[in-house]
Amino acid sequence: MGLQDKYKALVDAAQAQGVADLQVREQEGVLYIDGTASSSANKQSLWDLYETINPDFRDSDLVLNLAVAAGAEETYIVKSGDNLSKIAKKYPGLSWKDIYEANTDRIKNPDLIQPGWELKIPSK
Structure with missing residues (x-):
């Protein structure tokens, strides 16, 4: 199973939430997901989904770099x-x-x- 397949639900959720400037790339065995969430609640929900996929964050195969849009309430x-x-x-x-x-x-x-x-x- 490739990393894009492993984290498909996470990428799909980011797209569904309308994460701005969403970039997904795989490099040297690590999947990088970058973008700007519209709220801290949306950002947190993506982190929660990541935790269900990789419960102890042990796999070290994903970098989830999400900012929160300026002016968004945290x-x-x-x-x-x-x-x-x-x-x-x-x-x-x-x-x-x-x-x-x-x-x-x-x-x-x-x-x-x-x-x-x-x-x-x-x-x-």
Whole structure:
């Protein structure tokens, strides 16, 4: 099975979401997918799909380089097992406190967040 076949569902989902400037290329045993998602939620859904295809990210055969369109609101849907520190690691330059401060209207205790909550991700 080729990499294009292995990650066909991911490429199809990116196309269906209208990822701008979508580029898919295979080079030296690695599939590169580049583009700009219209929202952070769309970007996250593609990462979630990638995780279902390659659960532990062990294969090292895909580079998923997705930006979020300028001006798009960054949001993150909390999943079971998440905490603010874990979420912040997905956004370089942010700390758990940055996310907490952007969501004080929803989060009363930073140690208690609930799956399904939609959190604003501040820009840095």
